[in-house]
Amino acid sequence: VFIYKTIYDEDGNLYIFGCIYNQVGSIYSLVIKLNACGELQWCRQFNFDEYMFNYFTDGIFSPNGDLLAIAYMPIGGGNFYDRIFLFCISPDGEFLWKKSLASGANYPCFEERSGSRIQYFDDIYIISGYVYSPHPNYPGILSIRPMFIGIDTLFNEKWVLQFGLEDNMKGKAHTSIPINDSLFMGVGRYRYIGSSGETKDAWAMYYNDK
Numbered sequence: 001v002f003i004y005k006t007i008y009d010e011d012g013n014l015y016i017f018g019c020i021y022n023q024v025g026s027i028y029s030l031v032i033k034l035n036a037c038g039e040l041q042w043c044r045q046f047n048f049d050e051y052m053f054n055y056f057t058d059g060i061f062s063p064n065g066d067l068l069a070i071a072y073m074p075i076g077g078g079n080f081y082d083r084i085f086l087f088c089i090s091p092d093g094e095f096l097w098k099k100s101l102a103s104g105a106n107y108p109c110f111e112e113r114s115g116s117r118i119q120y121f122d123d124i125y126i127i128s129g130y131v132y133s134p135h136p137n138y139p140g141i142l143s144i145r146p147m148f149i150g151i152d153t154l155f156n157e158k159w160v161l162q163f164g165l166e167d168n169m170k171g172k173a174h175t176s177i178p179i180n181d182s183l184f185m186g187v188g189r190y191r192y193i194g195s196s197g198e199t200k201d202a203w204a205m206y207y208n209d210k
Contacts (some may be wrong), residue, residue, distance in 0.1 A: 001018060001030065002020075002021075003016055003017070003018040004017055004018045004019075004056060004057050005018070005056070005058045005059050007059060007060065007061065007065055009061065009065075011036060011100040012035070013036060013041070014033070014034040014036075015031060015033055015059065015103075016031065016033075017029075017031055017056040017057075017058065017065060018055060019054070019055030020029050020045055022166070026052045026053065027054065027055055028047050028054060028055075028057050029045065029046045029056045029069070029071050030043070030045045030046075030055075030056065031043075031044050031046075031056065031067065031069065031089060031093065032131065033093065033101050038098065042092070042093040043204065044089070044093040044095070046071075046095060049136075051186075052070045052071045053071035053073070053074055054071050054072060054074075054085075055071065055072055056069045056070065056071050056087070057070050057071070057072055057097055057114070057115060057116050057117070058070045058116060058118050059118070060119070060120060062088070062119055062120075062152075063120075065091055066090055066096065067087075067090070068086065068089075068118060068125075069086075069087040070084065070086060070087075070115045070116075070117070070118045070127060070182075071085045071098070072084065072114050072115070073085050082104055082105075083102075083112070083113050083114060084100070084101045084102050084114060084115045084149075085098045085099065085100055085101065085115060086099045086101055086118070086127075086151070086155065088155070099155060099157075100120075101115065101149050101151070101157055101160075102115075102147070102149055102157075106160075107160060108131070109133050109134060110131050110133050111131075111132040111133065112131070112132040113129065113131040113132065113147065114129050114130060114131075115128070116128055116129045116130075116173075116174060117174065117176075117185040119175070119176060119179040121178050121184075122181070123153055124152070124153075124158070124159040125151035125152075125182065126148060126149070126151075126176045127148065127149040128146075128147075128175055128176055128186060128188070129146075129147050129148075129149070129172065129173060130143050130144055130146060130147050130172040130173060131144070133145060133162055134167070135165070135166075135168055136166075143168065143170050144170050144171065144172065145162045145164060145165060145170060145171070146162075146164065146169070146171050146172060146173035146186060146188045146205060147160065147162055148160075148163065148173055148176065148184075148186055148207060149161075150182065150209065153205050159210070161207055163188075163203075163207065164205070168191075169203070170190045171186040171188050171189055171190030172188050172189060172190070173186045173187070173192055173203075173205065175187050176188070179206075181209075182210075183206065183208055183209075184206070184209070185204055185205065185206055186203070186204070186206075186207060187202075187204060188202075188203045188205060189203060190203065
């Protein structure tokens with residue numbers, strides 16, 4: 001079992017998000033609930049026949065108390081597969097629904113992509129992560145770029161932002177910080193090991209709610 005995120009409610013219950021490796025090599029998303037004394041309340045793994053490899057990278061509570069989790073669910077190579085999913089799970093561990101984000105159908109130029117964190121700011125959900133995509137002037141070369149996804153309160157995808165595309169900026173987005181009601185600062189980094197040594201860059205990325 002691998003743990004990626006733990007959150008707790010006002011009663012001290014713990015909700016653990018991650019994944020479980022089984023004996024045949026499959027990896028499935030996993031949520032565990034413990035009470036305030038650390039006793040197991042329930043454990044749920046989420047299996048889908050078309051996805052033999054998936055795991056939760058982050059989780060939060062929705063305003064109504066449901067669990068929202070980001071899953072990375074690769075199905076194989078190619079541009080048209082969906083990789084990032086938003087899950088909704090009841091406080092009792094019941095699977096309610098899942099939605100694909102930054103999908104291959106809507107963004108066919110995206111190759112590898114992943115979401116690492118989900119946050120809620122009053123009237124918008126923000127997912128931070130990364131995507132491999134081509135530069136407009138060099139379509140045959142894929143680069144890793146910070147990515148942010150905006151989702152409304154009805155869990156509809158509003159927009160997907162590749163940050164720094166025109167500047168050929170590379171890296172991953174890790175989180176976002178609200179500056180005011182409409183402006184956010186994304187925080188991320190880029191790490192590259194090449195023939196001349198290791199390059200590490202930290203990014204502060206400003207974008208709005210549109």
